[in-house]
Amino acid sequence: xxxxxxxxxxxxxxxxxxxxxxxxxxxxxxxxxxxxxxxxxxxxxxxxxxxxxxxxxxxxxxxxxxxxxxxxxxxxxxxxxxxxxxxxxxxxxxxxxxxxxxxxxx
Amino acid sequence: xxxxxxxxxxxxxxxxxxxxxxxxxxxxxxxxxxxxxxxxxxxxxxxxxxxxxxxxxxxxxxxxxxxxxxxxxxxxxxxxxxxx
Numbered sequence: 001x002x003x004x005x006x007x008x009x010x011x012x013x014x015x016x017x018x019x020x021x022x023x024x025x026x027x028x029x030x031x032x033x034x035x036x037x038x039x040x041x042x043x044x045x046x047x048x049x050x051x052x053x054x055x056x057x058x059x060x061x062x063x064x065x066x067x068x069x070x071x072x073x074x075x076x077x078x079x080x081x082x083x084x085x086x087x088x089x090x091x092x093x094x095x096x097x098x099x100x101x102x103x104x105x106x
Numbered sequence: 107x108x109x110x111x112x113x114x115x116x117x118x119x120x121x122x123x124x125x126x127x128x129x130x131x132x133x134x135x136x137x138x139x140x141x142x143x144x145x146x147x148x149x150x151x152x153x154x155x156x157x158x159x160x161x162x163x164x165x166x167x168x169x170x171x172x173x174x175x176x177x178x179x180x181x182x183x184x185x186x187x188x189x190x
Contacts, residue, residue, distance in 0.1 A: 040119075044149035079138075086132065089134065
């Protein structure tokens with residue numbers, strides 16, 4: 001049962017990372033790519049949960065949870081900083097974009 | 107068996123991100139691809155540490171730290187032209 005849970009969670013993490021990377025490789029724009037990069041972070045969460053369910057209560061699973069929590073705290077900050085730096089350095093949205101509310105306000 | 111399948115899928119994911127890293131039109135795209143590669147590297151190191159040796163899991167903490175700090179530093183440089 002636990003082994004089945006490990007298999008499901010690890011496969012889900014790998015598929016999430018794969019789909020996120022596919023979005024990063026194929027999307028037309030910096031900002032849509034940032035949106036796809038969120039999926040890779042969720043994949044890391046599934047990996048950590050798989051390890052925790054396989055190990056049970058253990059020092060290694062505690063360490064894994066701490067690392068996953070750190071990644072979860074820092075990934076949105078990094079994505080926000082990348083989007084802001086990209087906009088300030090002159091990256092514009094793609095042609096299909098409808099509205100750009102950040103244009104007027106410096 | 108399932109571990110090898112997961113690692114194969116992760117290799118494909120890393121290859122797609124490295125393609126964007128080489129191909130990216132602007133510096134921000136390269137930065138984003140690098141950040142995602144670091145994040146997925148943390149996940150892979152966690153899985154390897156679970157499977158092979160617990161000492162590998164210690165490596166994941168500095169990896170996550172270096173990813174965050176280096177991304178923020180390059181973002182500051184890109185935004186203002188200097189780091190302070």
